Amino acid sequence: MNKEVTEFIKDKTLINGQWLEAISGKKYPVFNPATGEQIVLVPDMGQADTRLAIEKAEQAQKLWLKQTAKQRSIILKRWAQLVEAHLETLATILTLEQGKSLAEAKGEVTSSINYIDWFANEAMRVNGDVLPPSAAGNFEFVKKRAVGVVAAITPWNFPNSMIARKVAPALAAGCSVVIKPAEDTPLSALALAALAEQAGIPAGVLNVITASSGHEVGQELCANPIVRKLSFTGSTEVGKILSRQCADTVKKLSLELGGNAPFMVFDDADLDAAVQGAIAIKFYNSGQTCICANRLLVQDGIYEAFIVKLQEALGKLRLGNGLQPDSTHGPLINEKAIQKVDSIVNQAIEQGARLVQGGSYLPEIGKQFFNFTILADVTPEMDVFKTEIFGPVAAVYRFKSEEEAIRLANSTNYGLAAYAYTEDKGRIFRLSDQMEYGMLGINTARFVSETVPFGGVKESGIGREGSVHGIDEFLEMHYVCIKN
Numbered sequence: 133m134n135k136e137v138t139e140f141i142k143d144k145t146l147i148n149g150q151w152l153e154a155i156s157g158k159k160y161p162v163f164n165p166a167t168g169e170q171i172v173l174v175p176d177m178g179q180a181d182t183r184l185a186i187e188k189a190e191q192a193q194k195l196w197l198k199q200t201a202k203q204r205s206i207i208l209k210r211w212a213q214l215v216e217a218h219l220e221t222l223a224t225i226l227t228l229e230q231g232k233s234l235a236e237a238k239g240e241v242t243s244s245i246n247y248i249d250w251f252a253n254e255a256m257r258v259n260g261d262v263l264p265p266s267a268a269g270n271f272e273f274v275k276k277r278a279v280g281v282v283a284a285i286t287p288w289n290f291p292n293s294m295i296a297r298k299v300a301p302a303l304a305a306g307c308s309v310v311i312k313p314a315e316d317t318p319l320s321a322l323a324l325a326a327l328a329e330q331a332g333i334p335a336g337v338l339n340v341i342t343a344s345s346g347h348e349v350g351q352e353l354c355a356n357p358i359v360r361k362l363s364f365t366g367s368t369e370v371g372k373i374l375s376r377q378c379a380d381t382v383k384k385l386s387l388e389l390g391g392n393a394p395f396m397v398f399d400d401a402d403l404d405a406a407v408q409g410a411i412a413i414k415f416y417n418s419g420q421t422c423i424c425a426n427r428l429l430v431q432d433g434i435y436e437a438f439i440v441k442l443q444e445a446l447g448k449l450r451l452g453n454g455l456q457p458d459s460t461h462g463p464l465i466n467e468k469a470i471q472k473v474d475s476i477v478n479q480a481i482e483q484g485a486r487l488v489q490g491g492s493y494l495p496e497i498g499k500q501f502f503n504f505t506i507l508a509d510v511t512p513e514m515d516v517f518k519t520e521i522f523g524p525v526a527a528v529y530r531f532k533s534e535e536e537a538i539r540l541a542n543s544t545n546y547g548l549a550a551y552a553y554t555e556d557k558g559r560i561f562r563l564s565d566q567m568e569y570g571m572l573g574i575n576t577a578r579f580v581s582e583t584v585p586f587g588g589v590k591e592s593g594i595g596r597e598g599s600v601h602g603i604d605e606f607l608e609m610h611y612v613c614i615k616n
């Protein structure tokens with residue numbers, strides 16, 4: 133491991149500008165999912181540490197809010213520049229703790245840079261309104277003001293960019309943040325915090341709580357009335373728990389939750405483009421993303437041809453340790469994930485799916501490496517239809533008509549991302565009208581950037597991240613009426 137990587141692998145967490153141990157002195161290990169080796173021990177924090185961080189964040193926010201938007205913007209831009217200057221190091225730390233290929237890790241850190249830079253600019257655009265008086269003699273205006281102390285709870289699959297996507301708009305708005313990263317992948321958050329400190333983000337404005345379980349920390353973040361906003365990215369199940377826990381203090385909520393993305397391929401599609409899209413969004417992060425294609429719905433006329441081409445394309449991918457330059461895809465995050473994907477595949481086969489390839493882990497490179505899998509003849513009656521697989525498993529369903537495809541695609545409680553490949557212009561407009569998803573890609577599978585509103589409908593979440601809308605999640609409107 134090179135010197136800079138070692139320097140940025142932290143064994144303490146940043147609270148109020150100090151690198152601290154847990155008050156209890158407890159620690160827990162962070163492992164490399166590709167090798168099973170322990171990387172480092174980090175503080176295993178609880179309620180007392182969380183309460184301290186919240187109180188310091190409240191004090192710091194009052195001063196941070198007094199800085200001008202320009203001053204906050206300059207500091208955020210400096211943070212983005214430092215992240216860019218340390219891109220290789222941050223990507224290496226990301227791959228070490230999460231497992232994804234170095235190429236994907238660099239892409240994720242680049243996404244973080246773009247989000248931080250975007251919101252450094254958005255900081256300068258928090259405008260209010262002067263209203264036409266609703267009564268004679270009134271002077272009426274609306275100010276947008278920072279919501280206050282923000283709690284951010286993030287997942288393990290994008291341990292770098294999920295931090296940037298929350299912290300950047302929060303700080304741009306004038307808020308302070310207490311972050312609880314996922315227990316499996318805290319190191320990216322700690323490295324970003326170290327660079328934030330170097331960028332001049334004041335003590336207490338950005339704080340990190342590491343913990344082996346989210347429960348105790350989460351309960352304090354949700355129950356403490358000082359916290360005025362919770363921004364959560366993770367499973368729908370946990371999102372519901374946190375929503376309930378925040379209800380007693382009526383916190384502002386942003387929830388980026390689970391998905392069950394349909395990937396529809398119609399007879400008239402460009403088949404090669406559709407196969408490339410499937411590779412890009414089914415096997416992204418080895419299938420461990422909320423926007424991964426979870427159900428591949430392929431029209432009758434091209435069904436077998438699609439499967440043959442998909443199998444050919446998979447032959448070009450290479451599973452392995454993400455640090456190895458020829459690895460295109462890495463391991464699953466932990467043993468529990470392997471067991472979950474294994475049982476989903478076995479259950480689908482027992483229920484009648486046809487195993488075309490894969491179906492288990494690759495013993496020659498380690499139990500954490502689940503092979504690229506194709507299941508054919510999958511039907512909506514099988515349990516896999518309503519399950520977020522979160523692994524490199526392409527479940528391929530057959531449909532006859534456009535109406536059937538849209539009905540199947542929408543028959544889920546989720547509504548995050550959806551994809552369709554067709555050349556029919558009328559169909560494209562019908563899909564954009566009828567698909568019940570926050571985000572729809574037509575003849576493209578990779579459409580996320582800092583400039584677009586990322587988020588879902590139904591049980592995939594509340595609110596949007598990125599775009600001109602993202603900063604509003606961290607602002608409150610205050611209306612003032614002055615009688616002359």
Ligand SMILES: NC(=O)c1ccc[n+]([C@@H]2O[C@H](COP(=O)([O-])OP(=O)(O)OC[C@H]3O[C@@H](n4cnc5c(N)ncnc54)[C@H](O)[C@@H]3O)[C@@H](O)[C@H]2O)c1
Nearest residue numbers: 286287288313314346347350366367370388389390391422
């Ligand atoms: N919509 C999105 O943008 C998006 C992005 C990434 C992942 N996800 C979803 O996240 C899930 C996978 O990520 P995951 O396994 O980390 O999800 P998870 O919900 O298990 O955990 C997410 C975070 O919540 C914390 N957590 C878990 N239980 C908690 C509790 N009771 N109180 C407080 N915090 C708690 C975890 O420690 C982690 O930091 C998938 O469902 C995926 O679809 C969604």
Ligand SMILES: O=C[C@H](O)CS(=O)(=O)O
Nearest residue numbers: 289290293421422423580
């Ligand atoms: O897993 C979900 C992430 O939000 C994917 S992306 O970084 O937005 O593409």
